[in-house]
Amino acid sequence: MSGLICPHCGEKINLFKTGGGEKAADELGVPFLGRIPIEPAIVDSTDQGRPFIRAYGKTPTARLMDEIVGEIIKKVENKDIHQTAGLTQR
Numbered sequence: 001m002s003g004l005i006c007p008h009c010g011e012k013i014n015l016f017k018t019g020g021g022e023k024a025a026d027e028l029g030v031p032f033l034g035r036i037p038i039e040p041a042i043v044d045s046t047d048q049g050r051p052f053i054r055a056y057g058k059t060p061t062a063r064l065m066d067e068i069v070g071e072i073i074k075k076v077e078n079k080d081i082h083q084t085a086g087l088t089q090r
């Protein structure tokens with residue numbers, strides 16, 4: 001999770017430091033796919049048993065998730081799965 005979009009003013013609040021995901025991906029030899037903010041609407045949708053992307057598909061967070069899924073699909077379709085899993089790095 002990367003930051004929180006303030007429900008009052010829409011400003012991004014970095015609750016934790018930034019760059020941890022990129023650093024971990026680099027250390028693990030796997031691609032960094034993106035940042036998804038802490039999203040209170042995920043709690044609402046999942047509590048209702050509705051997938052977030054379906055319930056809130058037009059939100060910026062859903063678009064970010066969609067981009068990450070698109071990157072994963074691209075890598076799998078390119079049979080880049082060993083690199084994606086970091087299996088060729090060791």
Ligand SMILES: [Zn+2]
Nearest residue numbers: 006008009010
């Ligand atoms: Zn605010």
